[in-house]
Amino acid sequence: MAMLALTDDVILPFNIVSSSMNVLELEADGLDNALIMTLASNSGTLPLDSSSMDTVIVISKARDFPAAPLxxxxxxIMxxxxxxxxxxxELGADLPSDQILSSLERKILVTGFLDPEAIPQQLDALLGIQSIQVKAKKPFWKVGSSFSLKAFKGLPKVQIDNxxxxxxxxxxxxEEDLKKPQLPTVGDCEIGSSRKACKNCTCGRAEAEQKVEKLGLTMEQLDNPQSACxxxxxxxxxxxxTCPYKGLPPFKLGEKVSLSDNFLAADI
Structure with missing residues (x-):
């Protein structure tokens, strides 16, 4: 198994690398063949072939290491x-660990790694320092690879529980939902104020028009009375x-003039 231990520091403590290997459930003898790289740069390239490492362990005292390019x-190389x-x-205990973990997991996902998992942090109250660990894995497929999808032959069976x-x-x-809505009757003489009464009018509009004719007024003059003076x-x-409304009861301009049923009836 090919493994790389990487740090931006001058030295890489053996006990920290060993504990990191335990987190990944790796055998301790794997460290004998591991590559050690110190003074790594955030912006530098790694002198290794692509897809050549099974495991990479990054150890740093800086909260922003490794950066996106690294x-x-x-x-x-994985x-x-x-x-x-x-x-x-050796991060300060006063640093916001939640923000550091959130930023680190976001960078890991954006790079292309899967399933980032934060390991419970280790806090040394006496020294006032804390340790943060996050592990992830590279997808098992290569970039640009393709594979066929299984096609269903027909629809899947659905089991019905009797x-x-x-x-x-x-x-x-x-009962209210079942009631049919009452729609206006087509041809109703009350639809549209400018329409005349139907031939067989039963709503009283024909009688009203007859009264208007006797008065010498139009329906428009009664429905919307106007006055020049x-x-x-x-x-x-x-x-x-010469007022066309002479003989009618008082009314408000712009409002329909109401006529009583016996307005034109003889007094005797």
């Missing part, structure tokens, strides 16, 4: 399904001798 290089562990050590209690949809409707609606005492 993570991209680590992704390049074999498909390889594992990576980022171990940040013991299941089904609800009658009609029982969910109330402004006094037509006050009553006969204020109307001119």
């Amino acid at each position: 993570l991209t290089e680590i992704f390049r 074999k498909p399904d390889g594992k990576v562990l980022i171990h940040l050590i 013991d299941m209690d089904l609800i009658d949809e009609d029982s969910l409707l109330t 402004g006094s037509c609606g006050l009553g006969d005492a204020f109307r001119c001798s």
